[in-house]
Amino acid sequence: MRILALAALLLLADAPPTVPVASRDPGVVRLAADAEARWVDFTLTPGNQIRFDMAVNGRPVSAILDTGVSFSLLSRSSPVTRGAAIVPGGQASAIGGAVTIGWMPTRSLTLGGLSRRGGGLAVATLPALATGSAESVDMLVGRDLLAGQALDIDYAAHRFRLIRSGRMPFPGxxxxxxxxxxxxxxxxxxxxxxxxxxxxxxxxxxxxxxxxxxxxxxxxxxxxxxxxxxxxxxxxxxxxxxxxxxxxxxxxxxxxxxxxxxxxxxxxxxxxxxxxxxxxxxxxxxxxxxxxxxxxxxxxxxRPGLPPVLRSTSGLLLGLERDRLKVLHVMRGGPAAAAGWAIGDTICAVDGQPIGPGYTSSPQARWSAGTPGTTVMLTPCGGKPRRLVLRRFY
The missing domain is CATH 2.40.70.10 (Acid Proteases)
Structure with missing residues (x-):
């Protein structure tokens, strides 16, 4: 479990959008001859998803790699949708219920060594909270774009690539x-x-x-x-x-x-x-x-040298909102529940150190899964510091 925050889920698994067949043209996908050399760098969001940059209709967009999405999906708030003809697409199943989607034809799409001419994207609202941060993304790249190739994800180097199916570039x-x-x-x-x-x-x-x-x-x-x-x-x-x-x-x-x-x-x-x-x-x-x-x-x-799987010892699942942490969930039976923490509470400092923009990748973020018996001083935004004693509870 990531120390900072929620385990965010982005999943759309349903039948194709209910729009005319012509609007569901899959487009023409091409994998470049040098695709194996075209690595795509990524970062992991606070919600632990693979975030990277690509292009739609020649415009740069931010995206999440999502093999649990049947049809790649564009955010309604993305600049790419401005002035676009979006037709109704019915509903699709998602974590938490159903979502209303549309369908937008596209001219081009580029991702590493993969390019597509024609085709289209599903369109829906993509909440920023689904990435565990205040920063939203433009789209989810799903099965329709990925499954014709092999997807090589090098988590240690924070990069991935799309290569010809059947290749096996490393043993395992x-x-x-x-x-x-x-x-x-x-x-x-x-x-x-x-x-x-x-x-x-x-x-x-x-x-x-x-x-x-x-x-x-x-x-x-x-x-x-x-x-x-x-x-x-x-x-x-x-x-x-x-x-x-x-x-x-x-x-x-x-x-x-x-x-x-x-x-x-x-x-x-x-x-x-x-x-x-x-x-x-x-x-x-x-x-x-x-x-x-x-x-x-x-x-x-x-991956060699990885530490054991982390367990929360605080009982708090937190989201980052710029200069503060927000309590998204208080885990049952944990120290935070016993200490009276509640959903929606905010934290502006940990052990007297303010929450900064680089919090998620800093040693400061490790406190939530710290050594049992450790006392952490959490300062609510606008309140007095509160003591929390970490312990193992599951």
């Missing part, structure tokens, strides 16, 4: 990968103990580690594990989930230990669309990852 553990015939997103399967869970959406737009439904959690016999709560943000709003650390998960040839697992309540998004759960960036970022659905595989190579 192999797991199955395909495109869902129902929802048109990336999918795989995991095993907990002796029970296999499938399909699991492979979702680079999901900042958390793994998620399964409440029913699947119970069927796996994991009720004995300590459990707390967390919050996820999707296109349709926030959702409170369960949270636990699972001793072992198998993904194809890979066996991973101490995996952070979110448990969606009954009637949640995964259950509604008929999947077992999701595999997100919180898990994938511990590896170099190759996603190649046309070849039927993903390849995972462990």
């Amino acid at each position: 553990r192999i797991a199955p990968l395909s495109i869902s015939p129902t929802h048109a997103v990336y999918q795989s399967a995991i095993t907990l103990g002796t029970k296999r869970f499938s399909p699991m959406i492979v979702d680079t737009g999901d900042g958390s580690s793994m998620t399964i439904t409440e029913a699947e959690w119970r069927s796996a016999g994991l009720a004995r594990l300590p459990r707390t709560t967390a919050i996820a943000f999707g296109l349709a709003g926030p959702v409170v989930t369960g949270l636990a650390i699972v001793p072992s998960v198998r993904l194809g040839e890979l066996e991973a230990h101490d995996v952070e697992m979110r448990i969606e309540p009954a009637g949640g998004f995964s259950e509604t669309i008929g999947v077992a759960g999701r595999i997100g960036t919180g898990f994938l970022s511990r590896y170099r990852v190759l996603l190649d659905p046309r070849a039927g595989r993903m390849v995972l190579s462990p």
Whole structure:
């Protein structure tokens, strides 16, 4: 779990927008001969998604790489939409409920070594909070643009590239990968103990580690594990989930230990669309990852020297709002709940140090998952400092 903030979720898994077939022209996609050399640099948002720059209709846009989105989606507030002909597109399923979408034809699109002429993009409202920060993005790049190629994500170097399907540029553990015939997103399967869970959406737009439904959690016999709560943000709003650390998960040839697992309540998004759960960036970022659905595989190579999976010892999930932290969720059974912290509270200083613009990448942000027994002084905006003693609670 990222120290700072929420595990934000951006997922749109539904049928194509309900607009005339001519408006759903997929366009002509081309992969440059030198695509393997065209790395795209990225940063991780506070919500733990892959954020980068690309171009739509010759204009620069900010984007998030989201294999859990069936059709790439442009924000209604993006400058690219100004003066554009956007036709109604019905509704699509998303975390938190349904969202209304439109459809906008495009002339061109460029992403690393990939270019597209023609085609179009779904259009919807993209809330800034879904990235865990006050800064919004212009679009989500999804399955329709990515799945014809192999996607090589080098999390250690903060870069990715699109290369020809079938290539295997590095060795690693192999797991199955395909495109869902129902929802048109990336999918795989995991095993907990002796029970296999499938399909699991492979979702680079999901900042958390793994998620399964409440029913699947119970069927796996994991009720004995300590459990707390967390919050996820999707296109349709926030959702409170369960949270636990699972001793072992198998993904194809890979066996991973101490995996952070979110448990969606009954009637949640995964259950509604008929999947077992999701595999997100919180898990994938511990590896170099190759996603190649046309070849039927993903390849995972462990990153050496990574610390153990972090657990919150504060019980606060926080979002950054320029010069302050905002409490987005108070985790059940944690120190913050016992100390009376509430959703919406703001923090302007930690141990007397003001919250600055570089907070998310600074050592200051590590306090939320600090050593149990440590006392942290949190200064509410406009209030007196409050003492919080960290402890392990799940």
